[in-house]
Amino acid sequence: MLKKVLYIVLICLFPFAAISQTPVTLHECRKEALTNNTKVRTSLLQVQRAAAAKKEATTAYFPAIDGNANAIFIPDLEELRQFGIDKDNLQLYQAQLSAQQPIYAGGKIRLANQMAGKGVQMAEKASEKQQADIILETDEAYWQLFSMQEQQKVVTRFTEALDSLEEQLRASYDLGIVPKSELLKVTVRKNEAEMTALEVNNAVRLLQMNLAHIIGRPVDEELLVTTNPDANQKNNLLPDASEISGGIISRPEISILENQVQIKNLEKKVTRADYLPQLGAQVSYGYLEAPGIASGSWNLNAVAQLSVPIFHWQEKKHKMQQAEINEQMAILELGNTRELISLEISQSRLKLEEGQKKIQLANKSKEEASETLSEVEISYNAGLNTITDLLNARVAHQRSEASLVKACTDYEVLKTKWLKAIGQLNAGQQIQDDDEKF
Incomplete structure (x- = not known):
């Protein structure tokens, strides 16, 4: 009677455990991250601060009354x-x-207003870059959690298969058909699978906390990711190498550095204005x-x-030299960043191609592992293979499933990195694209 009561209690508890997890899509996580993430909110406040500084600079055109x-x-x-x-x-x-x-005032008021305007543009581009960084960080956390949750399912199926096999061998051992060593092989493998399951469960919990932190939810909320990776890789065309030049122009880092060069040029003019007559x-x-x-x-x-x-004992000359050097340094930094971004885009493209090939190979490996497992099971039941062969086949099949999941989720992250590399991972475009998908 007691066993029956415990069984009923366990049956009732399991559904509630599943319901306690909160399903979330990638689209929802992106929107919440862009709304709630502290880094994004800070970047938006920096834009407001730059706009306030521009308004402050404008007041210099008007008389000061005291x-x-x-x-x-x-x-x-x-x-x-x-x-x-x-x-x-x-x-x-x-x-x-x-x-x-x-x-x-030698044009200093006009130049100060121009610099303040450049400051607003730089803050806006910095905010755009921060939003792209958060989208990428969200995608990485989301697909890592998806991959680990799928690993959790694979390990669970593998453990259940070992439980069934252990029961069969135990019955055969009790009848004296198989030696105890065969049963112990399965038991040892089962203990290893349970240890792996424990590690995977802990990893899932940590990844849930990480994703919740990024999107601004309580870290104790258990999230269940529901968006599946795009399995039809044939529809994912590889990027054209000609997009590299366009990607460099679209990157917010380039716009920020271009504005920095212009600000250094304006600072040089302000230095010159300090030595003009003031009326x-x-x-x-x-x-x-x-x-x-x-x-x-x-x-x-x-x-x-x-x-x-x-x-002024050539003070103007020395200050002008410093201003010109600062401008040259900004120009050099801009050129170096262009080269680094071009390299980043090329690397992202190669990684994306590699990701597609890995999915194709993982699919092929899974098909071969499934076919091998099916043949080994038939041979084992016919007495032509040992229990070791069967266990090895099951482990190979488990690894092939895990490899396919990882290849698909890695590819999703690589796509996001590619979009970020070519400057197409802006918040508005991504949310619009996600709305069209969902």
Whole structure:
């Protein structure tokens, strides 16, 4: 009676264990990662900060208006009597409203606005790059989890097959048909499979936590990936080598470095502007009163100031040399990055071709392993093969299934890396493509 109750309890528990896992598609994981991931949110805040800096630079075109007021009291000021003022202390009240306007600053205000605009473009491209990085990171985590969950199924099927084989051999051993050594071979293999199953289960849990962290979900949530890799590789055309040049142009890193070169050029112009004449004007309207000395009155003042650099011991020359060197270094970095990206695109293309070939070979190996296992099982049942042959055939079949799953998931990651390499892994395009698929 107790065994029956335990059996019913276990049957009831298993469905709930399966339901506790949350199914997620690749499309959902990408969208959640782009929405919730801390790195992406930080990059978007950096874009907002750059936009605020650009607005701040624009304010330099307008006059700065300031107001101030002072009240001064100086007791026991005997010096006032020297000027014929019969007072022992001095009281002074002042209020002023002033407006300052740069008239000519050597073009520094205009150049500062241009640099701020470049800063916004760089922040936007940096955010685009970060989003592409997160999509790739999400895809890698997703397909790693898919691969391990499939490994989990393969190990489970292998363990169940060993359980069945062990039961058959135990019955044969009890009848004295097979020696105990044959039974022990299966038992040892079964213990190894159970150990492998434990390791795979732990790996699945760790990968679930990793994916949950990337997409912004609680790390204790057990995720079940449901998107299958594209098994029909014939429809996946290999990329054209001519896409390399277009890919270089599309990469956000190139746009960032191009803007850096332009900023260095603008900084050089700002350095030159520091040594040009500076002209500004100020208009103020204020109130001044000194009780007992002068009655209060309002006054309007206008001031123009011209500053002309004359001699700074060749300071301008040295600063200009530094600015020119900085610009040359930025140009060299841009050229080097172009070469590295071209190399990355070529490597991604070769890896993609290699991934397709691995899938083809894995499919062929699985077919051969399945055929071998079928023949060995028939031969074993006919007494022509040993239990070792049968176990080896089952292990080979298990490995072929695992290899095929890994080849397919690796290919999905390689496709994502290829799209990132040619600058086509932007968030909007990928989400749109995913919507069309789903």
